[in-house]
Amino acid sequence: MDKLKKIGLSALATSLVASSAYGADVSVVGNTGFTYSSQNGNTGTPDTDHGKGIGTDNSMTFSHSGELDNGWSVSASTALTDAFALTSSSVTLTMGDLGSIKSGSGFGGNSASYDEETPRAYEQVDDGGGTTSSMNLVGSKNDNGSLAYTSPSIDLMGASATVHVGYTPKAEDAFTAGGATTGVSTMGSGQDLGITLSHDSGLKFGIYGAERTREQNGAGLQDAFEGTWYATYSMGPISVGYQESYADAGTSPSQTNANATASFDSSSGYFEANQIAIAFNVNDDLSVSYQKLEDTYDAQAGAAGGATTGGAAVADVTVDTKSISAAYSMGSMSIKAYRTSTDNVGYSTNGGSVTVNEIALGLSF
Numbered sequence: 001m002d003k004l005k006k007i008g009l010s011a012l013a014t015s016l017v018a019s020s021a022y023g024a025d026v027s028v029v030g031n032t033g034f035t036y037s038s039q040n041g042n043t044g045t046p047d048t049d050h051g052k053g054i055g056t057d058n059s060m061t062f063s064h065s066g067e068l069d070n071g072w073s074v075s076a077s078t079a080l081t082d083a084f085a086l087t088s089s090s091v092t093l094t095m096g097d098l099g100s101i102k103s104g105s106g107f108g109g110n111s112a113s114y115d116e117e118t119p120r121a122y123e124q125v126d127d128g129g130g131t132t133s134s135m136n137l138v139g140s141k142n143d144n145g146s147l148a149y150t151s152p153s154i155d156l157m158g159a160s161a162t163v164h165v166g167y168t169p170k171a172e173d174a175f176t177a178g179g180a181t182t183g184v185s186t187m188g189s190g191q192d193l194g195i196t197l198s199h200d201s202g203l204k205f206g207i208y209g210a211e212r213t214r215e216q217n218g219a220g221l222q223d224a225f226e227g228t229w230y231a232t233y234s235m236g237p238i239s240v241g242y243q244e245s246y247a248d249a250g251t252s253p254s255q256t257n258a259n260a261t262a263s264f265d266s267s268s269g270y271f272e273a274n275q276i277a278i279a280f281n282v283n284d285d286l287s288v289s290y291q292k293l294e295d296t297y298d299a300q301a302g303a304a305g306g307a308t309t310g311g312a313a314v315a316d317v318t319v320d321t322k323s324i325s326a327a328y329s330m331g332s333m334s335i336k337a338y339r340t341s342t343d344n345v346g347y348s349t350n351g352g353s354v355t356v357n358e359i360a361l362g363l364s365f
Helices: 002-021 109-113
Strands: 025-041 051-056 059-067 073-081 086-094 100-105 147-150 154-156 159-168 187-199 203-214 224-235 238-248 270-281 286-298 317-330 333-343 353-364
Touching: 109 147, 109 159, 109 187, 109 203, 159 203
Parallel strands: none
Antiparallel strands: 025 051, 025 059, 025 353, 059 073, 073 086, 086 100, 100 147, 147 159, 154 159, 159 187, 187 203, 203 224, 224 238, 238 270, 270 286, 286 317, 317 333, 333 353
16 A cells, blocks of 8 residues: 555656646856957066966856746746856746746846946947946845846836845855855945936936945944946937946945055945946947046045045056947857956056956857
């Protein structure tokens, strides 16, 4: 009797698994490529100031999706490098006219819809730069282990509007697996809100803000806030764009150098950045672009005593990045290139400059 019961339960389990998998779509997408890069600079680090290299860039994304009995749908994806290291993983529940909810690890959260949205032919302006733009700090701690809601398209005075709302129980960019929790540490919960407006005229506007509450108490400690807005306009083959961002980590550092090097610390001080860009589609296959970024770090403190004015104040430092890029597509194969120059590398007044060139051959399958 026990054997018959075990056989029956095994058959039922197999039936349930087969039934739940029925109707699901599973796909695997791969991307691979070769890159050639060269770099020249005077930042004071000979090992990285000058060099050349050929590399490969491989990735694979596993996706599956299915529809629920009530008409809602579920989709999930996992992206891996060629070393099978996880780069991102997410699950999205699409609720028809109610919008969608997304959660996961490394998927960017709502901030991914507002991250350096100016037009470009290839990479973002700082991807080949000597210093990563502070625009990447906006909302970056509110993605892992969060719930990101996206509204359906809303008709608003002739424009199409999309609203993004997010909540993160622990806004420290830490992903927790199912059933896991995190304890009390530096930051508490985080919230974010954004809206995107698109008009048939080719005009697009987006504004986004993210805040994090602080669990620590002490002098110079406040809640953190980041925000950004952008506007782009497309007319035929030409697209132009402008974007500004602000990031305040909620802590004030203590500097030791006056009017010299402002030691960069992404966990303190605040940043203000702006960038402009223009892109031109020569034809359906070839596009070119130019981007310029100015990214200022304000240490908010002076030499030891914390002076913000006068001779003891630490000078603000602006990283200046310029990039020219081009992309040519031939079906599943593409050739892309950029030349990016950065001044005041590392938000340092004596950080020097660096120029990076890259040519990439991409293949998708």
